[in-house]
Amino acid sequence: MSDSDRMYELEYPGPSAQSTDADDGLSMVIALQGYADAGQGVRQASQHLLQALDHAAVATFNVDELIDYRSRRPGVTLDHGRVVDREDLALTLYRMEDSDGQPFMLLTGPEPDLRWEAFSRAVAELASRSGVDRTVTFYAAPMTVPHTRPLIVTAHGSDPAQIQGLRTWESRMIIPGAAMLDIELLLSRGGLSTLGLTAHVPHYIAASDYPEAAYGLLHTLESVADLNLPLRALEADMDKVRQQLAEQVDDSAEIASVVGALERQYDEDQSRQRKRRDNALLAPGQEVPSGEEISAEVERFLASTLDMSDDDGDNGNEDDGEDRDADTDDVPGYNPDDNPDDPDR
Structure with missing residues (x-):
C-alpha cells in the first residue's frame, strides 16, 4: 500500500x-x-x-x-453535562x-x-x-x-x-x-x-x-x-x-483618524500603480522619475547636442567648398549656368 x-x-x-x-x-x-x-x-x-x-x-x-x-483542538459540545458532539x-x-x-x-x-x-x-x-x-x-x-x-x-x-x-x-x-x-x-x-x-x-x-x-x-x-x-x-x-x-x-474619532490615514496611503499607492501601468517605457520594477530627475536629464541631453553641433560646424567649414561642389554635381539636372550667383559659373 x-x-x-x-x-x-x-x-x-x-x-x-x-x-x-x-x-x-x-x-x-x-x-x-x-x-x-x-x-x-x-x-x-x-x-x-x-x-x-x-x-x-x-x-x-x-x-x-x-x-x-x-x-x-476541535470544538466539543456539552449539553447539560453530557458530551453530545x-x-x-x-x-x-x-x-x-x-x-x-x-x-x-x-x-x-x-x-x-x-x-x-x-x-x-x-x-x-x-x-x-x-x-x-x-x-x-x-x-x-x-x-x-x-x-x-x-x-x-x-x-x-x-x-x-x-x-x-x-x-x-x-x-x-x-x-x-x-x-x-x-x-x-x-x-x-x-x-x-x-x-x-x-x-x-x-x-x-x-x-x-x-x-x-x-x-x-x-x-x-x-x-x-x-x-x-x-x-x-x-x-x-x-x-x-x-x-x-x-x-x-x-462613533469613534480615533477609528476615523486611522481609517483616514489608511485611505490617503491607499490612494497614493493606487496613483503610483497607475503611473507604472501608463508608462510603458519603464523597465519592470523601475520607478517613475521625479521632476528634478527629468530636468537634469534634459539639461544633459541639450549639453551633449550643443557639443556635437560645435564639432560638426568646424568640420563643415574646412571642407565647405569641396562638399558644395560634390553635392551640386550629384544633383540630377543641376546646371551651374542656371545660377547667376554661383562663383564657379
Whole structure:
C-alpha cells in the first residue's frame, strides 16, 4: 500500500470513474483554512461554494495522519453535562459544477499540520486522476488597507499569461511556508499551471468575518477560471458588514483618524500603480522619475547636442567648398549656368 493510499480514501465513484473527455482541463480550487485566512475569507469562500453549488465528494483525507489536535483542538459540545458532539475536521476534495454546469474541483478543510510533502504528492496524484491541469489557491492576508476602498486581490503564478491584467507582487520576498505553497511548487514543477490569489484584508478587522474577502477571491476566480458563480448572498453580507463598520467609524474619532490615514496611503499607492501601468517605457520594477530627475536629464541631453553641433560646424567649414561642389554635381539636372550667383559659373 502506497503512502497516498493511506492518506486519503476515494469516494464512490472515484475520480477516474467520474472523469470524462469533457472534463479534461479542469480547474482545482485549493481553499485550506489555518494559514493566511484573515477575515475568514478563505473559509467563507469555500463554504459559500459548497452551500450554493452542486457537489460530490471525490476523496476524503485521513486527518489523523495530518492534524496535530493539540495545536488545532476541535470544538466539543456539552449539553447539560453530557458530551453530545464534536467538530468535524474534514479535509475533502469535491467535484463541483458552477451555475452553467461547468465542472471544477474544490479541495477544502484545515491545512495539515504534518507531512506536507506527502500531502502535496497525494494532491498531485488526485489532480492527475481527475484531469486537472490548473490550480487556483486562495489566501487572505491582513494588510494596511482601509475598508472604505475597493478590495485588492494580488496574484502570483507559474504562467505569466494567466496573471496578466491582475495586480502582482513587485518585489522578491521570503514568507512563511504553507502546505498550499508546497502544493503550488510541486504542481508547477510537474508542468501544471498554478495561480495564487491573496485578498488584502484591513488589518483592524482581520480577526472578524469579512465577506468582502471571500467575494473578491470568488469574483477573481470567475475571470481566471472562466466560471459562473452565484455571489448575491455574499453581496448582501458585504452590505451588512459595511454598514456596521460605517457606524463604528462615525462613533469613534480615533477609528476615523486611522481609517483616514489608511485611505490617503491607499490612494497614493493606487496613483503610483497607475503611473507604472501608463508608462510603458519603464523597465519592470523601475520607478517613475521625479521632476528634478527629468530636468537634469534634459539639461544633459541639450549639453551633449550643443557639443556635437560645435564639432560638426568646424568640420563643415574646412571642407565647405569641396562638399558644395560634390553635392551640386550629384544633383540630377543641376546646371551651374542656371545660377547667376554661383562663383564657379
